[in-house]
Amino acid sequence: MSVPEFEQSRRLSQAESQTILRAEIPLKERFFRYFQHEITALQDQMERLADTSLVGGERTDATDHCLAGIARLSNEVKDAASYIPTYDQRIYAEAIKALQDKLAETRAVVEPRSKFSFKTKKNPVSISLSDAAEMAFQGYRGVPGYRSPGTSSVGSSANNTPLYPSTPLNEPDKILQQHRPEVVPTSVPSISVGDTEEKPQEKEQKAFAANVLSSVTVNNHHDLHIMLPASGSASAVPASITSLRHCVVDMSIPTANGKPYASLTVKGVEESLLVCGQIDGPAHITGVKHSVIVVSCRQFRMHDCRDVDVYLSSTSNPIIEGCSNVRFGRTPRAYALDHDRPDNEDRWSQVEDFEWIKPEPSPNWSLLGPEDAVPEGVWAEIVPGGPGWSLDDILRAIKLIQ
Known part of the structure; x- marks a missing residue:
């Protein structure tokens, strides 16, 4: 066998390289990257709510899609609890809470203001999405072989209101x-x-x-x-x-x-x-x-x-x-x-x-x-x-x- 043929036979396919690369990355770090990607995607969906039409309930549908995405991400954090340290679980929980608050803030801006609504007090111990992401990032800098996932970030903050904020009680049929x-x-x-x-x-x-x-x-x-x-x-x-x-x-x-x-x-x-x-x-x-x-x-x-x-x-x-x-x-x-x-x-x-x-x-x-x-x-x-x-x-x- 010639040298070029030998080198060609030894060359890994792209799929094999990705498999080996994934095997070298710890589970908790892979989940961190996935979590960052999902939060960024959900924020993008929230930013598009203001441009979504009210006709035919499209904005309501888009809002509920954001709610479902947040609930799904929260469940995935719970499923990953077996290999995520307790400290990191708290960071992820804070990030999800900040994401919920961001959606509540966005809804308050884009939805028509009602004549009467209930307000909740701001929770001073909550952290912003950017703070949570930075805390998680600092925690993973000590992982051997870790490299920054790039420029993607979750940079926004929000006021604190409960998950699935209440619709004004005098408009049940409308919603x-x-x-x-x-x-x-x-x-x-x-x-x-x-x-x-x-x-x-x-x-x-x-x-x-x-x-x-x-x-x-x-x-x-x-x-x-x-x-x-x-x-x-x-x-x-x-x-x-x-x-x-x-x-x-x-x-x-x-x-x-x-x-x-x-x-x-x-x-x-x-x-x-x-x-x-x-x-x-x-x-x-x-x-x-x-x-x-x-x-x-x-x-x-x-x-x-x-x-x-x-x-x-x-x-x-x-x-x-x-x-x-x-x-x-x-x-x-x-x-x-x-x-x-x-x-x-x-x-x-x-x-x-x-x-x-x-x-x-x-x-x-x-x-x-x-x-x-x-x-x-x-x-x-x-x-x-x-x-x-x-x-x-x-x-x-x-x-x-x-």
Whole structure:
């Protein structure tokens, strides 16, 4: 073999070089670089909010996409806790808090000012995004072989307000009305909030009366991507999803902030994805066909359903009746919260078929295998939607349509 041929055979491919390079970089440093990239991307999305049209709920959709991205990044920090030092975890938590504050500040600037709103006091111990990034950077300068990731930085600061800042309480219907820009229905679809009752007040206090949400309902829609905003839930209210076809409904954002729905009722849904979030009580699913459901609840009961994949977390054995071709899997990590039940208390796979009394396993349900389950990356990156992802793209990614 000639020298040139020998050198050519020894030359590593680009993919091999990248593999070796990644192997040489510690996990915690790789996560730091990834974290910097994600924060920069989220800040860019926030900066574009002011230029996003209000028509058709586009700005509301973009804002909710930012909220989902922050929640996803927070969950990824928790998932990486096994190899990230405690000190760095605190830095990441401060950076995420600053990111939440930045979004709240941006929303306060770009959204129409309401006549009455509640203000929160500034928390003096919080740090800015730039400070958090600098602290993390200084911590990694001591890592052997570390090189600066370049000029990308996270340089902004924000006032401190809570994650998912509250919408003015006297405008629940307005904030819950939205639809995807790629679909133009004959009328603006609304996500109703059941009966809205005004608290009795003295005459001089009437201007400050607050509306109380008694339920959250998504009803009678087709060909839409519906994402409930952070204000789309109050503590311990029932939720229902009825009469949907070819839709994506994401109700998880309101329940990610410690406000689970009291119960869930789903009826008459076809060819749709339902991300139902956290349910403090029972979930009753009836008449669902060719769909995917993601839910965390205490009790799960399913009636007269077929060709449905259920990604479930439940404290009691799931019960099915009159169903066929139902497959069960665990709740995706993208929707798992830090207070979720441990593995030994989760009964998602202990399904009972009330119409199957034979000793053999029921043919009406099965467990989702790895080859059939939706990949974690799809739940985290595609299902939340956003620019470039249409309704059909999402349904195709979860293997619901071809």
